[in-house]
């Protein structure tokens with residue numbers, strides 16, 4: 001079953017209680033938290049999310065996406081929320097294996113994200129070590145960008161390695177009902193969607209529209 005992870009980067013933080021309530025009333029699997037350090041990407045969201053508060057408002061687990069340089073020392077500040085997944089980037093990461101092992105030690109699923117310009121062959125040798133490959137379908141940094149179409153081919157090619165290596169494919173950036181069908185057919189297991197969902201005036205309908213094959 002394909003899972004949906006809602007990115008709340010573009011939600012109304014002034015009304016976070018009602019935003020989370022709306023999410024709780026609909027069928028999503030995870031809340032995707034985009035942490036940016038102002039170095040890996042220009043934006044800084046390290047103080048944007050009150051994760052203690054949000055976790056009091058929902059039973060959904062976090063899916064934490066760290067868009068930071070050298071995440072190793074930052075991982076511990078997020079393991080305490082017991083997220084379903086912590087995803088780190090392949091790029092600008094001088095301690096990739098140590099970061100993977102640190103997340104694993106906490107029995108949290110390990111995701112490794114690749115930017116649109118990174119070839120999937122660059123991560124072949126770590127596929128056995130991780131649970132999820134997060135394929136970025138926009139350049140990281142902000143929500144509401146346009147989906148990069150050749151992501152679908154990357155997902156297809158990765159999908160062919162699934163039997164051998166056993167991992168899930170997640171896609172993040174510009175995901176909406178115009179590209180979700182192609183992504184599902186290509187082998188995506190988790191769709192991360194932000195602005196399409198949080199700005200929808202019929203969340204239930206929009207979630208369903210992502211899952212139509």
Ligand code: DX5
Nearest residue numbers: 140141143144173174194195
């Ligand atoms: C981009 C983030 C994405 C993004 C998703 O840097 O990693 O998670 O916020 O939002 P949409 O779906 O609006 O691209």
Ligand code: ZN
Nearest residue numbers: 007034065172
């Ligand atoms: Zn993200």
